[in-house]
Amino acid sequence: MDIFSTLQDEKARLSPSENRIADILLNNFEFAVNASIIELAEKADVSPPTVTRFCRRLGCESFSDFKVQLARTSYVGMRYLQPEPKSSNPSDVAQDIITKAQNALFLLHRSLDLAAIEQAAAKLARAGMIYAFGSGGNSSMIANELQNRLFRFGLHVTASSDHGMQLMLTAAAKPTDVLIGSSFSGRNAELVRSFALARGMKITTIALTQSNSPVAQSADIVIPIDLAEGNNIFRPTSTRIAYLAAVDILASLVAYNMQPEATVTLRRIKQQLVTHRDGDDRQLLGD
Amino acid sequence: MDIFSTLQDEKARLSPSENRIADILLNNFEFAVNASIIELAEKADVSPPTVTRFCRRLGCESFSDFKVQLARTSYVGMRYLQPEPKSSNPSDVAQDIITKAQNALFLLHRSLDLAAIEQAAAKLARAGMIYAFGSGGNSSMIANELQNRLFRFGLHVTASSDHGMQLMLTAAAKPTDVLIGSSFSGRNAELVRSFALARGMKITTIALTQSNSPVAQSADIVIPIDLAEGNNIFRPTSTRIAYLAAVDILASLVAYNMQPEATVTLRRIKQQLVTHRDGDDRQLLGD
DNA sequence: CTCGTTCTGCAAATTATTTTCGTGATGCGT
DNA sequence: ACGCATCACGAAAATAATTTGCAGAACGAG
Numbered sequence: 001m002d003i004f005s006t007l008q009d010e011k012a013r014l015s016p017s018e019n020r021i022a023d024i025l026l027n028n029f030e031f032a033v034n035a036s037i038i039e040l041a042e043k044a045d046v047s048p049p050t051v052t053r054f055c056r057r058l059g060c061e062s063f064s065d066f067k068v069q070l071a072r073t074s075y076v077g078m079r080y081l082q083p084e085p086k087s088s089n090p091s092d093v094a095q096d097i098i099t100k101a102q103n104a105l106f107l108l109h110r111s112l113d114l115a116a117i118e119q120a121a122a123k124l125a126r127a128g129m130i131y132a133f134g135s136g137g138n139s140s141m142i143a144n145e146l147q148n149r150l151f152r153f154g155l156h157v158t159a160s161s162d163h164g165m166q167l168m169l170t171a172a173a174k175p176t177d178v179l180i181g182s183s184f185s186g187r188n189a190e191l192v193r194s195f196a197l198a199r200g201m202k203i204t205t206i207a208l209t210q211s212n213s214p215v216a217q218s219a220d221i222v223i224p225i226d227l228a229e230g231n232n233i234f235r236p237t238s239t240r241i242a243y244l245a246a247v248d249i250l251a252s253l254v255a256y257n258m259q260p261e262a263t264v265t266l267r268r269i270k271q272q273l274v275t276h277r278d279g280d281d282r283q284l285l286g287d
Numbered sequence: 288m289d290i291f292s293t294l295q296d297e298k299a300r301l302s303p304s305e306n307r308i309a310d311i312l313l314n315n316f317e318f319a320v321n322a323s324i325i326e327l328a329e330k331a332d333v334s335p336p337t338v339t340r341f342c343r344r345l346g347c348e349s350f351s352d353f354k355v356q357l358a359r360t361s362y363v364g365m366r367y368l369q370p371e372p373k374s375s376n377p378s379d380v381a382q383d384i385i386t387k388a389q390n391a392l393f394l395l396h397r398s399l400d401l402a403a404i405e406q407a408a409a410k411l412a413r414a415g416m417i418y419a420f421g422s423g424g425n426s427s428m429i430a431n432e433l434q435n436r437l438f439r440f441g442l443h444v445t446a447s448s449d450h451g452m453q454l455m456l457t458a459a460a461k462p463t464d465v466l467i468g469s470s471f472s473g474r475n476a477e478l479v480r481s482f483a484l485a486r487g488m489k490i491t492t493i494a495l496t497q498s499n500s501p502v503a504q505s506a507d508i509v510i511p512i513d514l515a516e517g518n519n520i521f522r523p524t525s526t527r528i529a530y531l532a533a534v535d536i537l538a539s540l541v542a543y544n545m546q547p548e549a550t551v552t553l554r555r556i557k558q559q560l561v562t563h564r565d566g567d568d569r570q571l572l573g574d
Numbered sequence: 575c576t577c578g579t580t581c582t583g584c585a586a587a588t589t590a591t592t593t594t595c596g597t598g599a600t601g602c603g604t
Numbered sequence: 605a606c607g608c609a610t611c612a613c614g615a616a617a618a619t620a621a622t623t624t625g626c627a628g629a630a631c632g633a634g
Contacts, residue, residue: 015612033355037591047614052592063591064621067351068320071358088543090401090408090536097535098396101528102389109385114377121377136574137435141428148424184574237535241388241528248384248524249377256375287423287471302581324622334583339623350622351590581630590621600611 003069005110006058018054020044025070033071037063097237104238105245107227112246120180120206120221121253124150127204128176130157133166133191134183142182142208142243149251153258163190170194173203180206184239186213195219208246223250290356292397293345305341307331312357320358324350384524391525392532394514399533407467407493407508408540411437414491415463417444420453420478421470425527429469429495429534436538440545450477457481460490467493471526473500482506495533510537 011022021044025032032040041048055066087093124130130150134143140161147159160166167190170179179198181191186209195205195218207219216222225246227239298309308331312319319327328335342353374380411417417437421430427448434446447453454477457466466485468478473496482492482505494506503509512533514526 017613033359034352036351036589038589048591049593049615050613053612064323064351064354065321068354068358071355072320090405090540093539093543094396094399094401094404094536097532097539098392101532101535102392105385105389105392109381112381114381117381118377134574137431139574141431141435144428144431145424148428188574241531244528244531245385245388248388249381252380252384253375253377256380287421287426287475304582323620325620335622336584336624337582340581575634577632577634579630579632582628584626584628586623586625588621588623591619593618594616596615597613598611599613600609602607602609604606604608 003058003060003066003073010058014054014057017044017046017050018057020046021051021054033067100238101241104227104242108225108242108245111224111226112249113222113224116221116223117246117250118253120223121250121257123178123204123206123221124155124180124250124254125153125257126176127155127178128174129178130155131166131169131173131177131179132157132159133161133179133181133194134159135161135163135188135190136184138184138240138243139182139188141240142247145244145247146180146182146251149247150254153251153255155254155258166190166194167197170197170201170203173198173201175202178204178206180208181215181219182208182243183213183215184209184243186210186215188215191215192218208243290345290347290353290360297345301341301344304331304333304337305344307333308338308341320354387525388528391514391529395512395529395532398511398513399536400509400511403508403510404533404537405540407510408537408544410465410491410493410508411442411467411537411541412440412544413463414442414465415461416465417442418453418456418460418464418466419444419446420448420466420468420481421446422448422450422475422477423471425471425530426469426475428527429530432531432534433467433469433538436534437541440538440542442541442545453477453481454484457484457488457490460485460488462489465491465493467495468502468506469495469530470500470502471496471530473497473502475502478502479505495530 007022007025011019014022021040024040024044028043031043035043037048037051041051044051052063055063058066060066060069130146132143132146132150134140140159143159143161147157150157158169160169173179179194181188181195183191192214195207195215198205199218199220204221205219206221206223207215208223208225209215209219211222211224211226216224223246225239225242227242294309294312298306301309308327311327311331315330318330322330324335324338328338331338339350342350345353347353347356417433419430419433419437421427427446430446430448434444437444445456447456460466466481468475468482470478479501482494482502485492486505486507491508492506493508493510494502495510495512496502496506498509498511498513503511510533512526512529514529
């Protein structure tokens with residue numbers, strides 16, 4: 001799908017000359033996107049035909065096709081390589097944060113388990129009641145966000161970031177209910193406890209978390225979110241954005257899974273907003 | 288900086304032939320990035336030299352330079368034009384949401400008022416107390432997020448999504464305090480009221496909102512966030528991600544504005560997390 | 575109407591890319 | 605160890621793409 005991952009996959013199988021080309025792409029990206037085949041060949045100390053063959057091997061039609069592909073992924077691929085913030089000057093900080101956020105979205109997209117999300121969406125669309133759990137600044141935001149998105153479709157949903165409450169809610173739940181929990185670290189022991197309880201009660205559990213983590217292992221359906229920075233809980237910035245995007249995708253799929261009802265409810269909400277636009281609180285549903 | 292905005296700027300001044308080329312770029316992007324100059328020329332019913340001249344006029348070295356530039360922005364620019372979701376199949380939905388989120392980040396970056404953000408960051412770093420206000424699913428998330436980010440630097444901050452409480456908090460605030468509010472629609476009348484009250488009390492007010500909206504007009508410092516979809520409060524998906532990124536940037540700049548203290552506090556928080564990693568709740572600060 | 579400017583395409587020149595073909599190297603079965 | 609097959613690679617030829625220089629056409633201002 002994108003050159004950089006193909007390159008990573010293939011690198012081992014490349015010949016020495018081709019490896020030299022690959023190195024230039026990786027280390028000297030800026031040069032590579034702007035170079036002609038001859039310049040690139042010279043720099044890699046190979047002949048132009050070798051470059052053409054290299055492009056073909058990577059699944060491109062031709063060198064120019066290759067360049068287009070390269071330029072297209074560059075956006076993201078570039079920063080892959082220089083992940084350090086440049087300076088504390090506002091423009092660099094902004095650039096850094098935006099880039100990392102986009103990168104996170106890119107990585108999320110690539111690693112998404114759509115089957116799991118679709119499965120989760122189907123369950124949620126048919127749930128009697130949905131419990132959205134998450135603690136800590138980030139995951140509680142996700143839990144709230146789930147509530148914020150799902151209630152609009154007419155679903156019954158409550159969010160909680162309180163461990164004690166989570167356990168009680170779980171204990172009171174019915175088999176038709178669904179429990180969905182978020183944990184960036186995957187090590188929220190209390191969430192695992194709620195999941196275990198739910199499992200014993202035959203309540204479907206869905207986790208948004210790192211794969212293979214304790215939380216993931218205790219859930220029925222796992223929507224894995226594995227980002228490089230995911231491990232660094234002190235830099236949750238971009239990971240959080242990926243989680244949010246995952247929630248968006250999930251919510252959209254839930255909507256598609258319940259078509260008519262959702263449309264009706266959404267229309268009702270819209271009407272509320274539109275007719276009372278200025279001067280009262282109801283507009284704020286969307287604020 | 289990017290071809291699409293240049294194109295938009297220049298379009299009026301282009302000659303008829305060049306306009307035909309521009310149309311193809313805009314309507315038939317996918318074709319354009321992959322086409323050779325000859326194919327493009329044929330499709331636009333012009334001669335190849337005209338295409339070269341067109342590229343030059345847009346500030347490129349040559350046609351191939353142009354193609355690279357085009358491909359680079361394409362990622363984002365493409366979807367500009369086909370803003371409709373393709374189908375309800377999970378893969379398309381995911382693609383659509385991710386793309387729109389990235390697009391929103393891109394647009395945010397382009398339109399960011401860094402001076403305003405820097406100014407806001409300086410105020411926040413020196414605030415006695417920070418009040419973060421926002422209502423409705425989205426803005427209250429932003430308010431919480433501000434709290435979540437800023438307290439880590441040792442700042443005093445509280446978030447509120449309750450209008451009555453917001454007024455009371457404002458009324459009790461001191462001139463060294465800072466009030467920061469978010470409103471996606473820019474029409475949160477209650478927030479305007481708090482801002483007006485704060486202004487009378489010489490308390491600095493910062494707004495994250497649409498420029499020229501009532502909320503923007505009532506704040507001292509405006510961090511404008513103007514996205515095309517921003518007006519459509521029923522599709523807050525990507526706008527929200529832009530707001531979050533803006534908060535990230537703001538928070539980072541606040542941290543740089545208060546250097547030593549922030550580092551110490553952050554270190555303390557880290558230590559808490561690291562030493563108590565498994566089995567207790569404190570890890571969840573970062574969850 | 576005339577001049578100057580701008581837009582445009584043609585054809586030639588230049589440049590870039592691909593193909594073809596041959597050499598040398600490497601690996602493998604005998 | 606010896607052929608035989610396969611592969612990697614570059615030189616040169618062939619092809620294709622791009623740019624340049626030039627000249628005619630169209631348009632507008634004076």
